Amino acid sequence: MSLTNASPADAARAAKSASHVLATLSAEARNDALTAIHAGLTAARDEILAANARDLELARQAAADGKLSASLVSRLDLGKTGKWEDMLKGIWDVRDLEDPVGRVTLRTKLDDGLELERVTCPIGVLLIIFEARPEVIANIAALAVKSGNAAILKGGKESTESFVAISTAISNALSQTQVPNDAIQLVTTRESIPQLLALDRDIDLVIPRGSNELVRYIKENTKIPVLGHADGLCSIYLAASADAKLAADVVVDAKTSYPAACNSVETLLVQESALTTVFPAVASALAAKGVELRCDAASKAALSPEITTNIKDATAKDYDTEFLSLTLAVKTVPDLSAAIAHINTHGSHHTEAILTADQAEAERFMSAVDASGAYWNASTRFADGMRYGFGTEVGISTNKIHSRGPVGLEGLMIYKYKIRGQGHVSAVYGEGEGKKRFKHERLAI
Structure with a gap:
């Protein structure tokens, strides 16, 4: 060097x-x-x-x-x-x-x-x-x-x-x-x-x-x-069927273990029917870690008064922001389809996660979100070359060709293509009279 x-x-x-x-x-x-x-x-x-x-x-x-x-x-x-x-x-x-x-x-x-x-x-x-x-x-x-x-x-x-x-x-x-x-x-x-x-x-x-x-x-x-990637705008969708403790543990890790990382979660999408069941436990766990929540009206109304000091009203810009700090945007969505649509509109194709007890719902989410990483009941912080077993990484790609993810x-x-012949020439091959046909037989590697 x-x-x-x-x-x-x-x-x-x-x-x-x-x-x-x-x-x-x-x-x-x-x-x-x-x-x-x-x-x-x-x-x-x-x-x-x-x-x-x-x-x-x-x-x-x-x-x-x-x-x-x-x-x-x-x-x-x-x-x-x-x-x-x-x-x-x-x-x-x-x-x-x-x-x-x-x-x-x-x-x-x-x-x-x-x-x-x-x-x-x-x-x-x-x-x-x-x-x-x-x-x-x-x-x-x-x-x-x-x-x-x-x-x-x-x-x-x-x-x-x-x-x-x-x-x-x-x-x-x-x-x-x-x-x-x-x-x-x-x-x-x-x-x-x-x-x-x-x-x-x-x-x-x-x-x-x-x-x-x-x-x-x-x-x-x-x-x-x-x-490479320009943004690490990662989201987590919190479904009503999610276990409250599991959800709190995963979201807290995704937001607080290293807020400045590109795989830190920046937006929490909450299913409307989870606002009064699972979401309060998640919000309380985040507040205990000093996380500021930028909430829409519905999610703000679902929270108890003791954590309101950590809450601000969300703006439209918050859902397009990579905070890289202890700040998390929260948005209420009616269902899985709305969550997927939000991610595919506002996300940066980095890493997205769903917290749910429904396997079919999880598989649909992981297939439908346009991202290099899609997780079920796991923190977005797993988007890392070392954690994937790659040793380390040169970066995380959100490209649609060649390499994607860590x-x-x-x-x-x-790739390089190598041909080994014995004086073969291309002119003798074709479909017309007197022409040879290729065999194209797959050989063992």
């Missing part, structure tokens, strides 16, 4: 060249590089956390001055309980996954002596642009190396010292391996972003991780395919 001072064009060309080497390395060589990265980060822990503390001090001051959001400060904190350990564990988890490169997914006998194979291969060069979240560097470096992809990373200025410290440790580690130094690069200047976004000949995929504004800016300013190794692979 290098802290590159090269021009964006030179950095991209170097990454492209390195990607061709990285794609041909053995699984053992790539795994050895991950072992080295883990050891290097472990050895540099004190220096990295000290650099992160300096970033945090400046970020908290900026937040106090109204120049930075509290959610961004929360994402920046690498010393938060379990965060450092999770980052390192993610590297081990990725290393121990099955090698994704060169897997045969299709074999077809086109004719005698003429066989077709479809095999997995790396995408090429990834450009990852992100804000805060210093652990992203380690996550992406691990996934990129394991999947045989080169990566150029550009972090936000609020995390510069953390990024540099982590990158230095990774760079030192990779220098002892077969992975080319230019395969993973960190770009530190903001001015490089528009230039990198123009390099569609050398960069194959852009993955933004950050605010809505960042993602939208990138999507509007590049010809390179973009994989993007791990599989999402960083594409």
Whole structure:
């Protein structure tokens, strides 16, 4: 990994060249590089956390001055309980996954002596642009190396010292391996972003991780395919048949375990017939955790006076807002169909959940909502690469093509078709007189 001072064009060309080497390395060589990265980060822990503390001090001051959001400060904190350990564990988890490169997914006998194979291969060069979240560097470096992809990373200025410290440790580690130094690069200047976004000949995929504004800016300013999501506007539908304790536990976890995360719930849709039965227990549990409820008239009227201090009247805008804080919009809906319609109109295609005792209702919900994740009686916070068993993730995609949901190794692979023949030519095949027909026999993989 290098802290590159090269021009964006030179950095991209170097990454492209390195990607061709990285794609041909053995699984053992790539795994050895991950072992080295883990050891290097472990050895540099004190220096990295000290650099992160300096970033945090400046970020908290900026937040106090109204120049930075509290959610961004929360994402920046690498010393938060379990965060450092999770980052390192993610590297081990990725290393121990099955090698994704060169897997045969299709074999077809086109004719005698003429066989077709479809095999997995790396995408090429990834450009990852992100804000805060210093652990992203380690996550992406691990996934990129394991999947045989080169990566150029550009972090936000609020995390510069953390990024540099982590990158230095990774760079030192990779220098002892077969992975080319230019395969993973960190770009530190903001001015490089528009230039990198123009390099569609050398960069194959852009993955933004950050605010809505960042993602939208990138999507509007590049010809390179973009994989990511602009909003994490997740909803939970509370049906009348739901168990009150189950519902309270799930909604509280989805809202309060990490409010600044993109998989935190932002809207609670309450079935009208649940307003006086299940909903009060859920609202009380949320109030006990300090959650502010933005309620419509019907849901507000259903609540007892002791929690009204945590309630405000909802506006139409609240149902389109990713709060990233201890704020939750509440809306009353008559039935499942109305809940699905609301989600498909206002949602961001991220993760949606239903709380119900009715399996048929749950299955209908999970089939009908337009989202990368649909859950039954489970918190939206499960939308995570580590929790899915992917080791870690480069981000969560709400795209309708290629990868969707948490993007791990599989999402960083594409296909290559290989044909092995014995001097075969295409002109002899066809439907006319004297033409040969293809056999198209499926072969075992």
